[in-house]
Amino acid sequence: MRTKKAKNSPTKQKPNGHAPLPAKLLERIRKYKLIFGDADPDTLEETIELFQQSKHRERKIRSWERIAEVYQSYISKRAITDPAVKEAVFYVALGGSLGKGADSYGHGNLLTKAQIEDIVSLCKPVLLEDVM
Numbered sequence: 001m002r003t004k005k006a007k008n009s010p011t012k013q014k015p016n017g018h019a020p021l022p023a024k025l026l027e028r029i030r031k032y033k034l035i036f037g038d039a040d041p042d043t044l045e046e047t048i049e050l051f052q053q054s055k056h057r058e059r060k061i062r063s064w065e066r067i068a069e070v071y072q073s074y075i076s077k078r079a080i081t082d083p084a085v086k087e088a089v090f091y092v093a094l095g096g097s098l099g100k101g102a103d104s105y106g107h108g109n110l111l112t113k114a115q116i117e118d119i120v121s122l123c124k125p126v127l128l129e130d131v132m
Helices: 023-039 044-053 057-077 083-097 113-122
Strands: none
Touching: 023 044, 023 057, 023 083, 044 057, 057 083, 057 113, 083 113
16 A cells, blocks of 8 residues: 655644544545555545545445455455556456446456456446545
8 A cells, every 4th residue: 555644644624624534434444445555546645635525435435445345355366466467456346336347448468358357247336426
């Protein structure tokens, strides 16, 4: 998981006026971010900032937790360790959760069509607004 030094603590009131996230939500975000590791391009601090700006924090976190479950299940059952393949699985799990079919991906030789179909079949649809 990528991190960077935050200038402001995620639990203090931000200058943009958004309320801080409760400790329980911060912990849930940390947990799913740990599952993704470096496959997720956003740092923990960037993710926390996005959630602080959201009106539907709980729903969005729940959506990301479901995506993390798909990712973790697929990676662990197949003992995938290659960072590039993990990143491809991350993006397919995200896209599959947003309703993209298996034909919507171009991950070169990293994942076969059958693998992409397998990942997509594990995904439960979520709304775009629940992850962005």
